[in-house]
Amino acid sequence: EVQLAESGGGLVQPGGSRRLSCAASEFILSSYAMNWVRQAPGKGLEWVSVVSASGVGVYYADSVRGRFIVSRDSSRNTLYLEMNSLRDEDTAIYYCARRGSGRGFDLWGQGTPVIVST
Amino acid sequence: QSALTQPASVSGSLGQSITISCTGTSSDVGFYDYVSWYQQHPGKAPKLMIFDVTNRPSGVSNRFSGSKSGSTASLTISGLQAEDEADYYCNSYTGSDTLYVFGTGTKLTVL
Numbered sequence: 001e002v003q004l005a006e007s008g009g010g011l012v013q014p015g016g017s018r019r020l021s022c023a024a025s026e027f028i029l030s031s032y033a034m035n036w037v038r039q040a041p042g043k044g045l046e047w048v049s050v051v052s053a054s055g056v057g058v059y060y061a062d063s064v065r066g067r068f069i070v071s072r073d074s075s076r077n078t079l080y081l082e083m084n085s086l087r088d089e090d091t092a093i094y095y096c097a098r099r100g101s102g103r104g105f106d107l108w109g110q111g112t113p114v115i116v117s118t
Numbered sequence: 119q120s121a122l123t124q125p126a127s128v129s130g131s132l133g134q135s136i137t138i139s140c141t142g143t144s145s146d147v148g149f150y151d152y153v154s155w156y157q158q159h160p161g162k163a164p165k166l167m168i169f170d171v172t173n174r175p176s177g178v179s180n181r182f183s184g185s186k187s188g189s190t191a192s193l194t195i196s197g198l199q200a201e202d203e204a205d206y207y208c209n210s211y212t213g214s215d216t217l218y219v220f221g222t223g224t225k226l227t228v229l
Contacts, residue, residue, distance in 0.1 A: 035218070037164075044121070044223035045156070045164065045207050047216075059217040062119065095163055103211050104154035104169025111163055 002026040002107065004096050009112030012086050016116075022079040022096030022109055030055070030074045033099040036081050038092035039111075046092070049081065050099070063089075086116045122147065122208055122221035129227040135196040138224045140208030141189060146219060148189035152211035155184060155193045159204045167206075168193060195226075203228040 008020040022034070036048040049060045049070040058070055069082040079096055093111040100106030123141040130136040140147065140155075147153055153171045156164035166175050168184035171191060181196045191210070195202055208221035 037220075044205075045158075045209075045220040047209070047218040047220055050217055059215060061216050065215070097164075100166070100169065100175070102154075102170040102173055103152040104166045104173075104175070105156070105164075105209070106166045106169070106175060108163040108165070 004098065004107055004109035006094060006096055006109040006112035009094065009114045011115045011117065013118055014087060014116055016086050017082070017084045018086065018114060020081040020083065020094055020096075020112055020114070022081075024077045024079070024098075027098075029072060029077045029079060029098075033057075034070075034072065034079045035097045035099060035105060036068075036070060036079075037095045037097055037105070037108075038090075039095070040089070040092040043092075048094070051079070083114070086114075088116050090114065091116045119146075119212060119214060119216040119219050122210060122219055124206075124208060124221040124224045126222070127225045127227065129229055130195075130198045131229045132198055132200065134198050135194060136198065136226065138193045138195075138206055138208075138226070140191040140193070140210075140221045142191075142210055142219070143189055145214070146189075146210040146212045147186065147191050150211045150213065151186070153184065153186060153191040154209045155182075156207045156209065157202075157204045158207065164207065198228050200228055202226060 097105035
């Protein structure tokens with residue numbers, strides 16, 4: 001079955017780091033632009049980052065630029081989000097999402113929660 | 119890059135039609151035909167309903183349709199069903215360093 005599965009979430013102290021993973025099944029992740037989207041508790045969706053299919057284009061939301069790094073490992077068919085200097089406001093469920101043939105995100109994982117707290 | 123503006127809530131009766139608006143600027147919604155819409159039920163991941171303003175992915179009911187006029191995009195749901203009750207979010211490509219922006223979200227209640 002074509003799917004995405006995030007992992008790596010958990011409780012992190014403010015100022016700490018965490019790496020999230022997003023494993024792709026039944027499709028080649030590097031053939032698509034792949035995104036990270038987050039949702040704080042009780043709040044709306046916030047786009048976080050994207051890596052283009054070529055791997056050359058990497059973009060970030062203003063709120064995470066300079067702190068988060070998106071990458072992928074084609075051999076593992078996995079997308080990553082390295083999160084550094086974490087703040088309370090980074091607390092959210094983090095989803096990975098595939099950009100389909102248009103500019104819609106046509107495939108989403110189930111999400112992994114990140115809680116930044118002492 | 120500010121979030122796109124959506125009404126906080128809309129409601130409609132079973133069988134009726136509703137429209138959710140999504141207002142951006144001339145730099146995002148008004149410039150690119152790259153608006154998408156997502157449905158999210160509580161505790162679930164979002165689901166793509168419309169992409170590139172008017173296109174429906176395979177498997178999405180034709181009761182869902184999208185349009186755009188100027189800097190405002192719209193999602194219309196006709197023949198409302200109970201399972202349509204959910205949160206809806208629009209999204210636009212921006213072409214800037216912040217490549218995409220979501221709307222503020224709209225809670226749809228089916229009466």
